[in-house]
Amino acid sequence: MSSPAGLRPTSMTKTYTGASMSLDGYISGPDESGFDLLFDWYNNGDVVIETAREDLTMRCSPQSAAYFREVMDTAGAFVVGRHLFDITNGWEGRHPIDIPVVVVTHEPPTDWQPKHRDHRFEFVTEGVEAAVARARVLAGDKAVVVNGGQMARQALEAGLIDELWVDLVPVLLGGGRPLFDHVKGPVTLDGPLSVVEGDRVTHLRYTVRR
C-alpha cells in the first residue's frame, strides 16, 4: 500500500473514491444493468440540485441533497479511466460537476469532438499515479476524486486513496462490476466517519488506514 518515493506531493490535498454500490458490492449489475436501482436516490426526492449540465437535474431527499452538495463542494478535480470517458463520450466536454477531469489512457483520443469545446479535460498516459499527481495540481486545496472501479482499485493499491465514500443501496444485484474488483487485500478502513440516511441509500464515509 505504499507508492514509490517522490511521487506523493506534500500538500494536504485529499484523494477520495466512491460510488453507489449494492449491498452485495456491485457498482453495476450483470450486462451493465441495475443503474435505475443504484441511482434511484438521485431522483426520488423534492430537493432540486442543478448541475453544470442543463440536461441533468437531480431531485433528492433533503439528506441526500445535503450530502451531494458536500461532495460537489469538496471535489476539485476528477481522475477517470478511459472506459468511463468512452461510455459517456467525455460527458460531451462538461462533467455534471464542472471541474477539471484527468483521463488515464494508453492513447489519447485524436478524434474527440465534444459538444462543449471549452472543456477542461486532460489525458495522462503515465498511469494512475501520474494522473492523481496532475489532478492534485488542478484541484488546488480541494479534493481529487478517483472514479470508476478499475481506477479506484489501482489508486487504492498504489496507496493514493485517503477516503472511500460509499452510497450503499438496499438491493442485491447478484453479479456485475464490483466496486473493488479483487483489490489486493486486506485493506483496513476506519469509520464510518459519517452515516447519512437518505431515501433508498445510506451514505457512508471511511478512511483508508495506512
Add this chain to the structure above:
Amino acid sequence: MSSPAGLRPTSMTKTYTGASMSLDGYISGPDESGFDLLFDWYNNGDVVIETAREDLTMRCSPQSAAYFREVMDTAGAFVVGRHLFDITNGWEGRHPIDIPVVVVTHEPPTDWQPKHRDHRFEFVTEGVEAAVARARVLAGDKAVVVNGGQMARQALEAGLIDELWVDLVPVLLGGGRPLFDHVKGPVTLDGPLSVVEGDRVTHLRYTVRR
C-alpha cells in the same frame, strides 16, 4: 422469489439471515482468511456476554452488545448447511446461542459424536424449504435464522427470507466467500430499518421486498 404453494406456514414467525460482512461483500477472505478482521467486534469492548459455551465469552462495545443480545433474544432456531456443521463439528452439540439447529444435508452423519450428547440438532434431507418449515415449528413464536452463504442464498431465492441483518465491517478483503454468491437478482430490499454503530462494525437491518 416465490415458493411452491402450501409450503409457507401461516404463522407470523419471521426468517432472518445475516453475517459479518466486509465492505466489499465477503463473509470470509481468500483461503478462509480474514476472520480476525470480520469478528473483531466480538471482542473489542468491555461488555461481557456469556454464551451457552463455557469456552466462548464475547466482550463487545456497549452498542454491539445490545445489538447482539437482541439477536439472541430474537432467534428461536437455526438453519445451517452441512459445510458450517462440518467445520464446527456441529459446535460439539451446543451452539453458542443454545437453541435448536436444523442442518440441511444430503446424508445425515452416522458417526457424529458431539461432546454435548443432549443436543438439539436435527437433520433434514429435503432441502432448505423443508428445513425452514421444520425450524419454524421448533422456533415457536421466535425467529428462524438461516446461517451460511449458500443456505442464505437458497432461502432468499426461495422467497423464505424476511430480513437481512448485516454486520458491515470496515475492511476490504478482495476475494473469498461472498454473503450472497451470485444470488438471482435483483433483489430489492427496504431499509435499513436500523443502523447501530459499534466499534469496527455497523449493524444494518433490511427487509426483503416481495
